[in-house]
Amino acid sequence: MDKQVRPVFTLELGYKIVPALVTIGKYDGTHPCITAATNTDKILIHSPHRKNAPSIGKIVWSESNKEIATLNINQNITALVSGQLIPNEENDVLIIGTASHLLVYHVHDNKDIFYKECEDGVKSVALGQFRTYKTPVIMVGGNSSVHGYDHKGDEIFWVAIGDMVTSIMLMDYNKDGNNELIVCSEDFNIRIYKGDQILAEHNETEVVTGLISLTENRFGYSVSNGTVGVYENSLRLWRIKSKNFAVTMHQYDLLGYNTPQLLTGWSNGKIDCRIPKTGEVVFKDSMGAGVAGIVEGDYRSIGKNDLICISVDGEVRGYTTTKIVSSGGSSNVEQDTIRDLLSQKQALLMELKHYESNIKYNFNSGNQTDSFEDSGVIPSNTRLQIIVNTNLEDKHQKPHVEVYISTNNATIIKAVIIFAEGIFKGESHVVHPETSKLSSDMSIPLYLPRDNAVDIHIKALIGYPNSVQFHVFEITKQLPCFSMYYLKKTPGKTRPEGYLQFKINERLQRICMWINQNFLFSSDIEFESGPNLVLDIKCLRDETDLMLVFEISGKVTFYTDNMFLAADLLQSLAGYLKLESLESRASFLQEEENLKNLMQKLSDIQEARLKLDTDVADRLSHIRNLVIRAEDSRINDIKEMINHYKDLDGINKELISGYNIKVHNYNEGIETMKKINNILQKASRLRVGQNSAVMINHCRTAIKNNNIEGLMKIIRTGEL
Amino acid sequence: MELQLSRVDYTVIGVTTKNCLKLLPSNNLKEQQKVAVADSEGILQVFSIKKDDIQLHFKTLPGPAIASLQTAGTAGTAHDKIFIACGNEVKGYTKKGKLFLVFDSGMTETINTMFVLGNELFLCGKHVYSHFRDCKDVGSYLCGDTIVDVIAFYMTKTKRLTSLIACEGRMIRVLEHARVTCSMEVENSPTILQIFEDDDSKTVLFGTIDGKVGILDVENLQGFQRWLISNEKNSSAISCMDTYDMTGNGTKNLILGRQDGNIEVYYVNVHDAMDATYIIFVESGNESITSLKCGIVSAAGYDEILVVTYSGRIFGLTTQVTDVNFDGSTGSYVFSSDTSTKINKLKSEIEELMSKLSKEREKYQTSTESTGLMELSAIPPISINSSLALDRKSATYFLTLEAPTAIDNILIQCNSKVELLDVEKNTAVVSYSQPYNATKGNAQLLATYRCQVNTNRIELKIQTSEGEKAVLQAYVSPVLQPKCSRLLQFDIKALSLHYRIHEYDDNNRPYSSLKLRGTFSLAEIHNWVGQCLPEVPEKHLFSDETILYFQCSLIDTVLICTYKKGEADFQSDNLTTLCILKEVLTVEATKKKTKIDIAININDQCLDHVIKKIEPKLLEHKKLIKDKNLFDALNELEISEEENVKYLSPKYKNLLERKNTLVGHFNSFPDYLSRLYDAILNLYKDYNKLKGIQVTRTKVMEIEECLQNYSYASLISLFKPC
Structure with missing residues (x-):
């Protein structure tokens, strides 16, 4: 079949490109240059419009291809972004992120604007307007936090994320005219920050790897399991899943619809073009190798941006808006339309036939003698019942959520397929009992790894043991957020030490509604009378206790040793009651102790790092010394030379082992930092709205001053 | 591609089987032909195409599934009589739709395939071949294999009526007067037969299940002649064939329809083996093709391939270049009037169906809610x-x-x-x-x-x-x-990686053997063998002794099964094969409570032989893995840049050039090496098992280690310690 849109130009870069590390920049202010990271830790700049070759210094122009320049970084490149940063200057700058440093480089003037060590590492970078800052801000996502820098390299923003940041973006999320910060991290979350405050949080089923802002305040995202989708505000418009995963996304009006389409580049080389609102595919093409990046720029100097796709093998293809959907002689469009309509007709005819033959079968059923069980005929009033409950007392299995299904007659359940996201290893779970154990009921244990609401789609195959065809009964059920909790029949004697306390002005009846919606208890909780409502709960995952006490005065206390759980409960309750802000007191001695230890460890690590650095400096001077001496003795005393080189070898080995220690130290530092940030992030979720933002601000000051006691106090009260 | 064809969709019918489509001859060469097509709902319809739309000439009522549709006419007249086979009946229609023949064949099996030649009628069930002349039985033949296709023709030289049946067991049989005159063995199971007719000669072509097309020499009764099309590019089964001059240069092309939905047109020369076949057109669909015929269908003067898919879609690939309909002023695309009327018609049809359906859906819904009488939900089995x-x-x-x-x-x-x-x-x-x-x-x-x-x-x-x-x-x-x-x-099956071969004449192999004696019947032992091995004919042959040959696809060892009532001998050069056979046969015999005696004769030579057989493959894959590792390392160095390639040794340069073959190989043979390792380990285990020696864990570890640094001598010494 002919392509509807053909490339307007193609070229070969001749380098291997790292997926997703591709950008395009107008470094001289007018001409766009494709810029990409090669898999040999170099930055490649392709500038076909270069008139003269002035550059000296860092950039090395290729001998074989006059249009290509490379920039040696010699560190693993993790992020690559270009754009205007310096006020009152039109030239784009290139921002390069490596595992530990951020380099902001002025390509045209060949100078570093700043080079900064980022302790938290650089995983993702975004450039744009944020909050009320007048100049663009560089947002750097690290292992567990996001830092914002201005064009001088001064840190002006900080927020703890709690897990590795995989992608970061600045866009106007809520149509207020200002950009919000959208961060996705390895804990499967997409968070939207307005300043310090979390505006919204979306949960995905796997690590979100890419974000793209679209028109009309929508944004697209890609997930490492092959999903691509689009959100409009907090509403997910659509998503699709494929067995490959999306490397890059871009928006461009390829087909001349006057609104841009969403282009996705896949790991297997496919490019598809979708309508952002519906996800409908309107164009497809495929490159020889996996797609590394999709950008747009005026590459042919015609005054209009082309869409440029780059593959990992360095193949570049340019497309442009193609309004006339020509098909090179064959009338594809009409034939496709006819084909689609014929398919529709075919499916309808088939369904109709099924109903007709069903009626016929029923009409003749009186004189049918052969066994109807084999062909999968079941009584028409067959029903499937489903009960979902928590199960604590099972001898063979860990405590779990139990899904019990049964039919209302002699039919049996041949197999059950449950499709759900994030709770199984794949996307489905199958129960296929042995033929000897087939029966008309079945209970399926489910283990939910996280406290999230999850939709389960159950497809049960109903028939008779020897049937060749089964009826499929489909049921969709939502498991509430806190399904893995079990209401104890007899209240326990002790309660956990840690607690979270706050005050709300709400009737207990409404709180009961929240409980019934978000927990999976065998019967609904109702508040009748008494001074307070006490729920004694056990967690099915680790058998820890949780006690919820709601007093009639509005005071609420969650007793648990798990601060994260307390935070989740509070956020869920606040969301349900639509609370704008909420203040609380917390006491989680274990977490505080943890935090103290971690802070101590971090400062130890930092100290050790300093020491290691001086060691290296020391050894370096040694080496210089030895090399000179060795070369000297080559002339004077050849025997000595061997000894000198032996020493040199020894120092070299020491250096290597020193380096290994340093790496270890660095990793441990990152890990510790991550844990600290995680605790802080969760602690901030113990408050809602403004109170949470205030708390983050306080945390920042406390960490800067290394004020551990202060930090504890902030966690406890939310204030310094 | 040499040929430019564009696809035009016509209509949909029910699920189809192969041989369900024919074109009726027209009076004039360049005139449009009528299409006769039958489906599994039992509907036969004849239509022609006018302005991209179908014009129905007649359509029968639904009935039992139609297995085959053929056209014929008495000698000298046009072949415009339509014959359909359903159940064990054959019906004849004129092109106007008049039923002129209903013939009950009286066959015990339902008819699967049919061929009509003048007043001769050939019907085949699963195993029975029957020949009728003027609807009178003139002979039949019972075949042990499953018959998949039948054709008949008059020999050019002798003018004798000859028929051919293709059988699943890699056999094409030539029959005259319902007697087999020649059995031609072919390498792979045939799926379809086709007569390639040009000026004065007839050649028989056959398609196979693994996507090849071969030529049979029937005239001289030599059997298989050569492959016309190999399956290197596409190994999907051939489901239909036609021969037609598509390019208009006077020579007939071969048109193939495949199970994976591909339609291919080839330039062929059946007479000269040196004149290589090449492909001139390919169209890929995503539904398997059941039948195709070439002729003039949609517009006079334009040749076309008419195709039916499994789900019943009918479309044509026409040489007519459809008009490009651009509206120059707006730059947008407009539908041609013919097409838009067609689209509108389809849309209204769909709407009508929708409203009808919604009523039916409601009815069905209420029936599921009724609690009273014993109503049933019966959905006819979906054909897959x-x-x-x-x-x-x-x-x-x-x-x-x-x-x-x-x-x-x-x-x-x-x-x-x-x-x-x-x-x-x-x-x-x-x-x-x-x-x-x-x-x-x-x-x-x-x-x-x-x-x-x-x-x-x-x-x-x-x-x-x-x-x-x-x-x-x-x-x-x-x-x-x-x-x-x-x-x-x-x-x-237990020996799932074996396939049947017809002859085996390499006498240099050492054999071990497994002998079975007991009170089993021929049918029983045949059934047992069928439980172990694929491609065993459903019915046993009537001769006294059955001999079947098999080869293993992984390591090319062979198995020879010879059995008759009360006696079965199995010979193989691979002890693992015999060991598996022994186990399965014992289980089967125990199930039947039949007493059997098993004797095993182990030839130690077999060990050396099998290891020698595996050795080249093992070494090849070991080298490939080494190359792959080396390649990955080289890739890591930045050799992908031209400047650095200069400094590499030729060996490494060569390796880099072979990138695609290397990567492709690993995609098509994932963990092949570990499968070979397993084969050797199993051989060791089974050898000892047959000898009655307990295999220790350390021994297995030793062999595993030896395989990592393979050397024949050390491995064989582990196998035979003394």
């Missing part, structure tokens, strides 16, 4: 086109499943250790499940494939290991309402 075929090169199975409508999901379950491999074409999202009660250690497979929209057909690759027989179950659930799931079962 499926095949499970062994790919010899990679020693894996290809499973294809095709439904007449879009598939929602497929559940695959197997009670033995099989692995699902990734297929590039397959876009469905797969996820594996842990079997619920996996504690007992029986390896099970449970996987779901969630298909993308509009997937009618899915291909899976399955890697089996020999040892136990197993059943693979596939539950196919289409999107269609009311939701149903069709269960399909496939047997995986």
Whole structure:
């Protein structure tokens, strides 16, 4: 079949490109240059419009291809972004992120604007307007936090994320005219920050790897399991899943619809073009190798941006808006339309036939003698019942959520397929009992790894043991957020030490509604009378206790040793009651102790790092010394030379082992930092709205001053 | 491509089988022809195309599924009589739709294939071949194999009426007066027969299940002549063929329809083996093709390939260049008036169907809610086109499943250790499940494939290991309402990687043997062998002694089965094969409570022989893995830049150039090496098992270690310690 849109130009870069590390920049202010990271830790700049070759210094122009320049970084490149940063200057700058440093480089003037060590590492970078800052801000996502820098390299923003940041973006999320910060991290979350405050949080089923802002305040995202989708505000418009995963996304009006389409580049080389609102595919093409990046720029100097796709093998293809959907002689469009309509007709005819033959079968059923069980005929009033409950007392299995299904007659359940996201290893779970154990009921244990609401789609195959065809009964059920909790029949004697306390002005009846919606208890909780409502709960995952006490005065206390759980409960309750802000007191001695230890460890690590650095400096001077001496003795005393080189070898080995220690130290530092940030992030979720933002601000000051006691106090009260 | 054809969709009918489409001859050469087509709902219809739309001439009422449609006429007249076979009846219609013949063949089996030549009628059931002249039985033949196709013609020289039947057991039989005059063995199971007629000669072509087309020399009764089309590029089964001059240069082309939906046009020369075949057109669809015919259909003067797919879509690939309809002023596309009327007509048809359906849906819904009388929900079984075929090169199975409508999901379950491999074409999202009660250690497979929209057909690759027989179950659930799931079962035999060969004359192999004596009948032992090995004919031959030859696709060892009533001998150069056979046969005999004596004769030479057989493959794959590792390392160095390639040794440069073959190889043979390792380890275990020696863990470890640093001498010394 002919392509509807053909490339307007193609070229070969001749380098291997790292997926997703591709950008395009107008470094001289007018001409766009494709810029990409090669898999040999170099930055490649392709500038076909270069008139003269002035550059000296860092950039090395290729001998074989006059249009290509490379920039040696010699560190693993993790992020690559270009754009205007310096006020009152039109030239784009290139921002390069490596595992530990951020380099902001002025390509045209060949100078570093700043080079900064980022302790938290650089995983993702975004450039744009944020909050009320007048100049663009560089947002750097690290292992567990996001830092914002201005064009001088001064840190002006900080927020703890709690897990590795995989992608970061600045866009106007809520149509207020200002950009919000959208961060996705390895804990499967997409968070939207307005300043310090979390505006919204979306949960995905796997690590979100890419974000793209679209028109009309929508944004697209890609997930490492092959999903691509689009959100409009907090509403997910659509998503699709494929067995490959999306490397890059871009928006461009390829087909001349006057609104841009969403282009996705896949790991297997496919490019598809979708309508952002519906996800409908309107164009497809495929490159020889996996797609590394999709950008747009005026590459042919015609005054209009082309869409440029780059593959990992360095193949570049340019497309442009193609309004006339020509098909090179064959009338594809009409034939496709006819084909689609014929398919529709075919499916309808088939369904109709099924109903007709069903009626016929029923009409003749009186004189049918052969066994109807084999062909999968079941009584028409067959029903499937489903009960979902928590199960604590099972001898063979860990405590779990139990899904019990049964039919209302002699039919049996041949197999059950449950499709759900994030709770199984794949996307489905199958129960296929042995033929000897087939029966008309079945209970399926489910283990939910996280406290999230999850939709389960159950497809049960109903028939008779020897049937060749089964009826499929489909049921969709939502498991509430806190399904893995079990209401104890007899209240326990002790309660956990840690607690979270706050005050709300709400009737207990409404709180009961929240409980019934978000927990999976065998019967609904109702508040009748008494001074307070006490729920004694056990967690099915680790058998820890949780006690919820709601007093009639509005005071609420969650007793648990798990601060994260307390935070989740509070956020869920606040969301349900639509609370704008909420203040609380917390006491989680274990977490505080943890935090103290971690802070101590971090400062130890930092100290050790300093020491290691001086060691290296020391050894370096040694080496210089030895090399000179060795070369000297080559002339004077050849025997000595061997000894000198032996020493040199020894120092070299020491250096290597020193380096290994340093790496270890660095990793441990990152890990510790991550844990600290995680605790802080969760602690901030113990408050809602403004109170949470205030708390983050306080945390920042406390960490800067290394004020551990202060930090504890902030966690406890939310204030310094 | 030399040929430019464009696709035009006409209509949809019910599910079709092969040989369901014919074109009726027209009075004038350049005139449009009428189309006769039959489906499994029992409807025969004849239509012609006018302005892109179909004009129905007649249509019969639904009845039993039609298995075959043929056209014929008495000698000298046009072949415009239509014959259809359904059940065990043959019906004849004129081109006007008048029923002129109803003939009950009286056959015990339902008719699968039919051929009509003048007043001669050939009907074949699964195993029975019957020949009728003027509707009088003139002879029949009972075949042990399953018959898949039949054709007949008059020999050019002798003018004798000859018929050919293609049988599943890799055999094409030539019959005269219902007697087999010649049995021609072919390498792969044939699927279809076609007569290639040019000026004065007739050549018989046949298509195979693994995508080849071969030439048979019938005139001189020599048997198989040569392959016309090989299957290097596409090994999907040939489902239909036609010969027609598509290019208009006077020579006939060969047009193929395949199971994977490809339609291919070839330039061929059947007379000269030196004149190479080449492809001049290919169109890929995603539904398997059941039948195709060439002629003039949509517009006078334009040749066209008319195609029917499994789900009943009828479309043409025409040489007519359809007009390009651009509206220059707006730059947008406009539909031509013919097409838009067609589209509008379709739309209104769909609307009508929708309203009808919604009523039916409601009715069905109320019936499910009634609590009173014993009403039933009966959905007719959804027909699924499926095949499970062994790919010899990679020693894996290809499973294809095709439904007449879009598939929602497929559940695959197997009670033995099989692995699902990734297929590039397959876009469905797969996820594996842990079997619920996996504690007992029986390896099970449970996987779901969630298909993308509009997937009618899915291909899976399955890697089996020999040892136990197993059943693979596939539950196919289409999107269609009311939701149903069709269960399909496939047997995986104990010696699943073996395939049948016809002759075996290499006498240099050493053999070990397994002898069975007991009170079993020929039917019983035949059945047992059938439990162990694939491609065993359903019915045993009537001769006293049956001999079957098999070859293993993984390591090329052979197995010779000779059996008759009360006696069975199995000879193989691979002890593992015999060991598996012994186990399965014992189990089968115990099930039947038959007493058997088993004697095994081990020839130690077999060990050396098998290891020598594996050795080249083993070394090749070892080297490949080494190359791959080296290649990965070289890739890591930045050799992909031209400047650095200069400094590399020729060996490394060569390696880099071979990139694609290397990577491609690893995609098509995943963990082949470990399968070879397993073969050797099993050989060791089984050798000792047959000898009655306990295999110790340390011994196994030693062999594993030895395999890592392979040397023949050290390995054989481990096998034979003394």
